[in-house]
Amino acid sequence: MTTTPESANSQTGNGSGVAPSKKSEHLLSLRGIAKHFGAVQALKHVDLDIPAGKVTALIGDNGAGKSTLIKTISGIWAPTAGDVFWNGEQVKVHTPGDASALGISTVYQDLALCDNLDIVQNMYLGHEETRGITLDEIAMELNTKKVLKDLSVSTVKSVRQLVGSLSGGQRQAVAVARAVMRDTQLVIMDEPTAALGVSQTHQVLELIKNLSDRGIAVIVISHNLTDVFKVADRLAVMHLGTLVSSGDISQYDTTSAVELITTGESKGAPSSLASSH
Ligand SMILES: Nc1ncnc2c1ncn2[C@@H]1O[C@H](COP(=O)(O)OP(=O)(O)OP(=O)(O)O)[C@@H](O)[C@H]1O
Ligand SMILES: [Mg+2]
Numbered sequence: 167m168t169t170t171p172e173s174a175n176s177q178t179g180n181g182s183g184v185a186p187s188k189k190s191e192h193l194l195s196l197r198g199i200a201k202h203f204g205a206v207q208a209l210k211h212v213d214l215d216i217p218a219g220k221v222t223a224l225i226g227d228n229g230a231g232k233s234t235l236i237k238t239i240s241g242i243w244a245p246t247a248g249d250v251f252w253n254g255e256q257v258k259v260h261t262p263g264d265a266s267a268l269g270i271s272t273v274y275q276d277l278a279l280c281d282n283l284d285i286v287q288n289m290y291l292g293h294e295e296t297r298g299i300t301l302d303e304i305a306m307e308l309n310t311k312k313v314l315k316d317l318s319v320s321t322v323k324s325v326r327q328l329v330g331s332l333s334g335g336q337r338q339a340v341a342v343a344r345a346v347m348r349d350t351q352l353v354i355m356d357e358p359t360a361a362l363g364v365s366q367t368h369q370v371l372e373l374i375k376n377l378s379d380r381g382i383a384v385i386v387i388s389h390n391l392t393d394v395f396k397v398a399d400r401l402a403v404m405h406l407g408t409l410v411s412s413g414d415i416s417q418y419d420t421t422s423a424v425e426l427i428t429t430g431e432s433k434g435a436p437s438s439l440a441s442s443h
Contacts, residue, residue, distance in 0.1 A: 193252070266348075319369075338373075
């Protein structure tokens with residue numbers, strides 16, 4: 167067993183003061199993360215550990231701070247205070263480039279895909295493969311097919327289809343495929359199934375499981391507790407900017423999850439620091 171953050175004794179900058187161990191079993195650890203927007207304290211001293219190869223569901227009511235937390239991990243917002251550790255090493259994630267260099271890819275709810283481009287063009291937007299002075303269309307097309315196949319995405323007829331003609335679930339699959347195409351170790355998804363029907367939701371949940379089976383860590387924000395209990399290995403609950411509870415999904419049921427979401431408390435639920443055990 168590696169040392170847990172609670173028992174590690176090294177002091178850190180402006181975070182909670184307890185760093186994860188050097189040989190961390192966690193891919194990502196947040197300590198004392200705070201984020202203010204003027205007078206609004208969107209995040210208050212968040213401590214959270216994210217292990218590799220597991221799906222962590224981040225849940226909480228509207229305005230609880232979920233999107234702000236993932237935007238902080240993704241380098242959209244620099245935290246007002248706190249420390250971020252990657253494989254036990256302290257890192258600064260102040261820009262999306264910092265996050266991507268570590269292997270963090272985020273799929274936002276609007277997905278940021280271009281409807282007027284085909285799947286291959288979307289996959290490679292801004293990172294096109296070239297051969298001499300021309301684009302290497304064949305390599306890009308073959309790799310796109312491979313990535314979609316690896317993710318078991320079978321409903322897309324042609325990778326030369328315009329993204330505007332895809333269903334919501336297929337768009338989500340393309341956005342995820344693009345996120346994992348490069349050397350990704352952590353995929354973050356903000357409400358990936360919110361706009362989807364039953365079978366498309368099922369496809370996206372399968373995709374999430376497929377990522378974690380391949381050793382990739384996944385953080386997924388969802389308001390749908392049925393989906394959460396289907397797909398998550400771990401739960402992290404936010405209430406009014408505070409991470410009130412986190413731990414193994416087996417330590418929760420729908421009743422305790424709803425209590426935590428609405429009141430920030432539930433008798434017997436793990437505290438947020440229990441995430442480190
Ligand atoms: N750019 C911003 N400027 C000012 N305040 C913001 C900004 N982004 C978020 N907030 C505030 O931070 C708090 C947390 O918002 P956040 O979007 O993180 O919530 P959320 O948990 O994702 O909610 P939802 O489930 O509705 O998406 C809210 O009070 C919100 O008004
Ligand atoms: Mg949100």
